[in-house]
Amino acid sequence: MKKNLILLHGALGSSKSFDALIPYLSKDFNLIVPDFRWHGNRSEADSSFTMNDLVEDLEAVFQKHEIQSAYVFGFSMGGYAALALALRKPEYFDGIMTLGSKLDWNPKQAEQESKMLNPDKIQEKVPLFAQHLKTLHGENWVSLCNQTADMMLELGRNPILNTNNISTIDLPVRLGLGDKDNMVSLDETVAFHKALSNGQLQVFPNCQHPIEKVDSDFLTRSIIEFCN
Template sequence: MSKQNLVLLHGALGSSRSFDDLTNYLSSNYNLIIPDFKWHGCRSNEGHGFIMKDLVDDLEAIFQNQNIQSANVFGFSMGGYVALSLALKKPELFKKIMTLGTKLDWNPQQAENESKMLNAEKIQEKVPQFAKHLQALHAENWIHLCAQTGQMMKELGNRPLLTKDNIATIELKIRFGLGDQDNMVSLEETTAFYKALQHGELQVFPNCPHPIEKVNSQMIADSIEQFLG
């Protein structure tokens, strides 16, 4: 019996390496597909800027290039937003979608606040270990990536791709996961979007912060396996 495809999608400023720990728990049961989004990780380059729609188009191209007809997806943070946005346009590409720590409710003020946290100079000054981590993922392009991600967030704040109205049109089974210690995504916004879904589930994980590198990978893997059946 062939394994199911499971696509893992990383978050903002992340890469396929963000899932190194999680793959230890999933690789035996699934055919894992773990791409880097364009401008990230092994596809890192300065190039031009990008907005969320560019990442959605990139995911569609990844599915096409790898001949993925239909797949289950786990999207962390931004990765979940990208998957859901593509599901609005091409639901036939997906079986089930699970997200973790995905910010769904965007407005200009929230986007402005989030983008201010991506100042590369301040990151180097105040959290040098995080700066080294980003450099390890994206080489010297990490500074440019911070700036472009901030611009993407501002664009998303002005023109969000997902709303409670349009997400209600998705007929797929979707599970929104959220850590109880997530300081970037609120339970209120996640619950509001969950209630708009036709076939939605909501799961809150205990003792779970936002960064994927700090979560209990076995706990998340168990949830993914239970959700996918």
């Protein structure tokens, strides 16, 4: 019987972020690849969200698919949501693997990150990325940028995870980080890794933050190895 594996996309991403992985992982796992609410084919123009809303949305995935337990791979925001749910409902998880998940949030960092999500600046300076977001989320991509910025600011004011409470997660947890990630620092990832009671740390060589720039073969092998 195949193990359950849930793949969770990052901020401004969608289930399509995993198109390169799905053909390989589906051979070994019962794959569930949802869009978080407000993203992808669930995009909404006129609603805001917090990280707690995303955590509740992830819990709804377990309930919708009647999953008793699953391995979860979460990229960036998706990894944070998975760990936050594990604080409340550890019984849902066989293990959690993250990549590029920023775990240490404070108001100053949130302010810096949120400024990068200004849709006007994205349109002006990186029009190809703006078109990519429009392809993923339709015309609601502008609203999603603003909503995500607000989510980050709220997370900076009221972070869910810290090195104290993450130590209560008694599950296999692997924190992954690209060696060229310019959003998440090695120091913060190591600090949370050391706080985990059953933690692993994996550094991905020659790897930047966007999942589209991650070596798909290497990532696929890493996920399979972790889940086995």
